[in-house]
Amino acid sequence: MNILVCLKQTFDTEEKITLENGRINEEGVEFVINPYDEYAVEEAIKLKEQFGGEVTVITIGPERAEQALRTAMAMGADKGVIVDIEDLGDNVDEHTIAQVLAATIKEEDLAFDIILCGYMAIDDGSAQVGPRLAELLEIPHISTITKLTIDGNKVTVDKDVEGDVEVIESTLPILVTAQQGLNEPRYPSLPGIMKAKKKPLTRLELDDLDLDEEEIVAKTETIEVFLPPKKQAGKILQGELVDQAKELVHLLRNEAKVI
Amino acid sequence: MEFTLPKEIETLKRIVRDFVKNEVEPVAMEIEEKNEIPQRVIDLAKELGLFGISIPEEYGGLGLSMVGKCAIYEEIGKTHNGFTSLIGAHTGIGTVGIVQLGTEEQKKRYLPKMASGQWIGAFALTEPSAGSNAAAIKTTAVRKGDRYIINGSKHYITNARDAHVFTVMAVTDPAKGPKGITSFIVERDFPGFIVGKTEKKMGLHGSHSCELFFEDLEVPVENVLGKEGEGYFNALKILTEGRAGLAARNLGSCQYLLDRSIQYAMERVQFGKPIIEQQAVLHMLADMALDIEALRSMTYRVAWMVDQGIKVIKEAAMVKLFGSEVYNRVADKAVQIHGGLGYSAEYPIERFYRDARITKIYEGTSEIQRNIIGTQLIKEYKKKG
Ligand SMILES: Cc1cc2nc3c(=O)[nH]c(=O)nc-3n(C[C@H](O)[C@H](O)[C@H](O)COP(=O)(O)OP(=O)(O)OC[C@H]3O[C@@H](n4cnc5c(N)ncnc54)[C@H](O)[C@@H]3O)c2cc1C
Numbered sequence: 289m290n291i292l293v294c295l296k297q298t299f300d301t302e303e304k305i306t307l308e309n310g311r312i313n314e315e316g317v318e319f320v321i322n323p324y325d326e327y328a329v330e331e332a333i334k335l336k337e338q339f340g341g342e343v344t345v346i347t348i349g350p351e352r353a354e355q356a357l358r359t360a361m362a363m364g365a366d367k368g369v370i371v372d373i374e375d376l377g378d379n380v381d382e383h384t385i386a387q388v389l390a391a392t393i394k395e396e397d398l399a400f401d402i403i404l405c406g407y408m409a410i411d412d413g414s415a416q417v418g419p420r421l422a423e424l425l426e427i428p429h430i431s432t433i434t435k436l437t438i439d440g441n442k443v444t445v446d447k448d449v450e451g452d453v454e455v456i457e458s459t460l461p462i463l464v465t466a467q468q469g470l471n472e473p474r475y476p477s478l479p480g481i482m483k484a485k486k487k488p489l490t491r492l493e494l495d496d497l498d499l500d501e502e503e504i505v506a507k508t509e510t511i512e513v514f515l516p517p518k519k520q521a522g523k524i525l526q527g528e529l530v531d532q533a534k535e536l537v538h539l540l541r542n543e544a545k546v547i
Numbered sequence: 548m549e550f551t552l553p554k555e556i557e558t559l560k561r562i563v564r565d566f567v568k569n570e571v572e573p574v575a576m577e578i579e580e581k582n583e584i585p586q587r588v589i590d591l592a593k594e595l596g597l598f599g600i601s602i603p604e605e606y607g608g609l610g611l612s613m614v615g616k617c618a619i620y621e622e623i624g625k626t627h628n629g630f631t632s633l634i635g636a637h638t639g640i641g642t643v644g645i646v647q648l649g650t651e652e653q654k655k656r657y658l659p660k661m662a663s664g665q666w667i668g669a670f671a672l673t674e675p676s677a678g679s680n681a682a683a684i685k686t687t688a689v690r691k692g693d694r695y696i697i698n699g700s701k702h703y704i705t706n707a708r709d710a711h712v713f714t715v716m717a718v719t720d721p722a723k724g725p726k727g728i729t730s731f732i733v734e735r736d737f738p739g740f741i742v743g744k745t746e747k748k749m750g751l752h753g754s755h756s757c758e759l760f761f762e763d764l765e766v767p768v769e770n771v772l773g774k775e776g777e778g779y780f781n782a783l784k785i786l787t788e789g790r791a792g793l794a795a796r797n798l799g800s801c802q803y804l805l806d807r808s809i810q811y812a813m814e815r816v817q818f819g820k821p822i823i824e825q826q827a828v829l830h831m832l833a834d835m836a837l838d839i840e841a842l843r844s845m846t847y848r849v850a851w852m853v854d855q856g857i858k859v860i861k862e863a864a865m866v867k868l869f870g871s872e873v874y875n876r877v878a879d880k881a882v883q884i885h886g887g888l889g890y891s892a893e894y895p896i897e898r899f900y901r902d903a904r905i906t907k908i909y910e911g912t913s914e915i916q917r918n919i920i921g922t923q924l925i926k927e928y929k930k931k932g
Contacts, residue, residue: 318561355554355557355558358555358558359558359562362558362562475562475565475566475591475594475595476562477594477595477596478559478562478563478595478596478597478599478600478609479596479599479604479607479608479609480596481555481558481559481562482555482559482604482609482610484555485555
């Protein structure tokens with residue numbers, strides 16, 4: 289089975305986000321594989337263990353993102369592709385990423401029976417790249433899966449729908465995106481990391497891909513980046529219950545402006 | 548001059564950090580109370596490959612440089628020292644002798660199983676009447692045909708309760724003093740090998756040090772480690788190279804204590820403001836950080852020297868001594884900053900304070916390290932003429 293995993297290197301979930309000149313400050317920050325993508329990697333390795341084949345991990349990112357690929361290889365992925373699109377600067381959105389991924393799969397002649405992605409990246413949280421990529425490749429996709437079974441050509445998944453489960457059947461080739469609960473990602477073993485160092489890694493830049501820069505630049509524009517307002521201490525109302533209720537409605541209407 | 552770790556070492560370090568944080572730290576209080584490391588944690592550490600960091604890749608380990616090992620030791624120092632000690636003694640004094648002095652057959656027999664953690668390693672030098680004066684050991688080994696018959700006893704042997712492979716020093720020629728000592732690889736199930744009681748200790752719970760008794764213990768001649776008569780020097784070599792590793796473990800514990808202390812000092816309010824705003828407290832933190840920074844530089848420099856093949860007798864003694872003293876100073880300040888909470892057994896700080904204490908004693912006391920440094924100074928002075 290040929291398995292592709294698209295992954296992103298993101299801030300460690302425990303990092304504090306700070307802004308500098310209207311941009312997110314990356315200095316001294318620890319990066320990890322986006323946690324949802326980690327489920328995708330784990331599932332890919334499980335599929336390989338079950339059916340044999342090869343797992344290729346693909347990422348778009350700067351030099352440092354190699355670390356994420358090496359970690360995935362230490363978990364058991366066989367090879368990696370990293371695409372550097374820093375030339376585009378900030379002109380990047382989900383549309384761009386999906387286009388570049390599709391072009392990379394074509395350029396590198398990566399055969400696939402299944403493509404796994406995380407359902408969203410914890411940094412910008414758009415949850416678009418997987419479905420967009422499936423569209424470009426003209427294959428079916430199912431997002432937020434929590435269980436995956438493959439039998440011959442038949443694919444059966446449990447899909448998380450806001451806490452409920454939908455069971456969906458489809459066929460290979462397919463793209464699925466991983467939701468929490470799909471599996472428990474293994475620790476990459478230390479010997480695995482030493483071996484990962486020697487696994488093949490292809491580096492690509494935009495020029496290597498058959499793409500028109502005009503067409504792939506972002507279709508959205510970021511106008512401002514700001515941190516959410518600090519949580520205020522709660523207000524405790526006092527007095528007669530009837531007065532409290534009146535006061536509460538008044539506050540909800542005039543201060544919080546939610547009703 | 549280069550002060551950065553190789554990329555793959557950074558990755559290893561990060562994985563071990565996550566493992567320690569997610570799997571060991573949450574059970575640290577349990578280890579302390581039960582005096583036992585949960586089997587699950589040990590099994591996970593085996594899966595991770597932690598038991599193989601000092602063993603070459605061809606025998607199933609990681610074959611890490613001393614710098615690489617120190618990077619990992621630093622991370623495992625950031626949790627319960629009983630766990631740290633299990634891994635530290637196994638990957639240090641418990642295996643390094645076989646890695647460095649073993650024959651091909653010995654390496655093939657022992658290292659793969661030690662790399663996977665199936666066989667735990669221990670190092671048995673100290674005896675009731677020979678501690679600092681290790682050359683005075685009384686355990687004897689007498690050759691009979693194709694075996695040695697060993698008689699005597701050892702005590703305080705770390706990991707002995709669970710270990711399978713022991714590097715044992717015994718006297719083969721009493722007339723020759725230190726040059727009459729030989730090292731052996733002894734397996735737990737060799738006839739005549741008896742593990743005695745487990746020592747009750749002030750700290751380092753979950754790490755089990757025991758007495759050993761050898762009653763006509765039979766060891767095949769092919770289990771001599773290195774050459775006959777070189778056992779004492781082998782032991783010193785194994786201990787010397789391990790010293791940067793012990794310092795790195797202490798470094799991790801110190802960093803843990805500093806981080807906890809800063810956090811606490813920012814949160815704890817007395818006299819209407821966080822105690823960190825008291826200069827007396829802030830200065831304690833500054834002194835801790837200063838000590839830690841010096842220890843970090845020294846540790847990685849000595850490790851680097853070991854990797855370059857530079858002789859490090861004096862430097863190894865210095866880093867062992869400094870690492871232990873810094874750990875004790877830092878732990879003392881951490882308790883002080885935490886006040887009553889620092890003394891409470893329901894909080895981890897006092898545990899580190901107790902666990903720090905052993906580092907000034909085992910693997911050569913602070914006094915012995917000073918003796919070594921002094922002797923080397925005199926030697927160097929005389930050499931210069
Ligand atoms: C928890 C624990 C784990 C241990 N693990 C191991 C192990 O795995 N393997 C192993 O072989 N041993 C192990 N040991 C033994 C340890 O290395 C010895 O305890 C240590 O070397 C000191 O020896 P001693 O206890 O006999 O003290 P002593 O040698 O009797 O020393 C007592 C005091 O006298 C001082 N002193 C002695 N001689 C001199 C001198 N010449 N100059 C100045 N001061 C001197 C010492 O510094 C010390 O302060 C362990 C000990 C403990 C407590």
